[in-house]
Amino acid sequence: MTDDEELRCRQVVELVTDYLEGALDPELTARFRAHLRGCPHCTEYLDQVRRTIRTLGHVPVDALPPETMAGLLAEFGNLRPEQPTPRRSLFRRG
Amino acid sequence: MTGRERRALRRDTALVERLRAGDRAAFSAVVTDYSPMMRHVARGYVASAAAADDVVQEAWLTVIRSLETFEGRSALRTWIVGIVVNIARRRGAKDARTVPWSAVAADGGGTVDPTRFQGGDAPNPGAWTSIGAPSPWAPERRALDAEALRLLRTALTTLPESQRLVVTLRDVDGLTGEEVCAALGLTAGNQRILLHRGRARLRQELEDYYRGNEVKR
Numbered sequence: 001m002t003d004d005e006e007l008r009c010r011q012v013v014e015l016v017t018d019y020l021e022g023a024l025d026p027e028l029t030a031r032f033r034a035h036l037r038g039c040p041h042c043t044e045y046l047d048q049v050r051r052t053i054r055t056l057g058h059v060p061v062d063a064l065p066p067e068t069m070a071g072l073l074a075e076f077g078n079l080r081p082e083q084p085t086p087r088r089s090l091f092r093r094g
Numbered sequence: 095m096t097g098r099e100r101r102a103l104r105r106d107t108a109l110v111e112r113l114r115a116g117d118r119a120a121f122s123a124v125v126t127d128y129s130p131m132m133r134h135v136a137r138g139y140v141a142s143a144a145a146a147d148d149v150v151q152e153a154w155l156t157v158i159r160s161l162e163t164f165e166g167r168s169a170l171r172t173w174i175v176g177i178v179v180n181i182a183r184r185r186g187a188k189d190a191r192t193v194p195w196s197a198v199a200a201d202g203g204g205t206v207d208p209t210r211f212q213g214g215d216a217p218n219p220g221a222w223t224s225i226g227a228p229s230p231w232a233p234e235r236r237a238l239d240a241e242a243l244r245l246l247r248t249a250l251t252t253l254p255e256s257q258r259l260v261v262t263l264r265d266v267d268g269l270t271g272e273e274v275c276a277a278l279g280l281t282a283g284n285q286r287i288l289l290h291r292g293r294a295r296l297r298q299e300l301e302d303y304y305r306g307n308e309v310k311r
Binding site (some may be wrong): 008009010011013014016017018021023041042045047048049051052053054055056057058059060061062063064065068069071072073075076077079080081082083 | 133243249267
């Protein structure tokens with residue numbers, strides 16, 4: 001049996017996002033980490049949340065419709081005609 | 095400001111110079127890069143995907159015309175988000191569209207099935223039960239699991255709208271917490287609550303998927 005200061009797994013899983021966001025105060029952060037050191041299950045849970053976030057970063061998103069893209073490029077060409085700036089670009093790109 | 099943020103701002107300033115000079119390739123790249131995120135921001139205000147696309151289009155026209163007013167004090171992305179919000183808000187007022195943000199406070203339950211934890215009479219109340227404890231998933235492969243991506247993409251559409259918007263902008267589009275709060279008019283606390291609930295649901299979906307695979311093996 002643990003004392004009252006120790007976080008329970010059931011509380012830890014609800015603190016995961018605040019922990020990852022850096023939104024826990026230092027005292028609670030320390031208790032959270034202390035719990036993880038002694039609890040492989042909550043460590044696994046946190047790893048799974050991190051992996052979920054990583055995987056979400058690769059979820060494909062829909063591109064703009066090609067006709068919208070073409071329209072924007074045409075409008076860009078009208079409003080921002082290409083300027084010859086060879087000297088300046090030498091410095092910038094080099 | 096961190097060194098990383100300074101470098102990002104320098105990159106943005108260089109990019110804006112190219113855009114001002116009419117560099118079509120640069121424009122095409124930045125439109126491809128940011129439009130999906132802008133569409134997601136717009137969906138916080140307007141009622142349909144078509145309306146969101148209109149907002150994105152109008153936002154880009156505003157960006158093209160307003161490049162001279164970009165001062166490089168914030169990230170280009172943050173500046174563009176602000177433009178999208180202004181246009182989408184005007185458009186959304188016409189649509190009388192509201193995302194049910196008020197539901198944020200209402201649901202105070204846990205994000206993990208409570209039966210996975212030991213009850214009050216058990217030797218270790220609040221700890222994982224032996225059956226409930228999360229078991230390791232199949233190792234992460236370098237080539238991303240296309241099935242898991244498909245599953246997450248579908249699962250995102252089943253989340254409550256407020257959670258879907260926050261998780262999409264944060265984890266799919268990679269906006270910062272501050273940018274999402276500004277984009278959707280959320281407090282930092284509510285942004286975290288929605289992110290937490292959304293991510294917990296998606297983790298559960300992946301867990302079910304990886305467990306299902308184990309059973310089949």
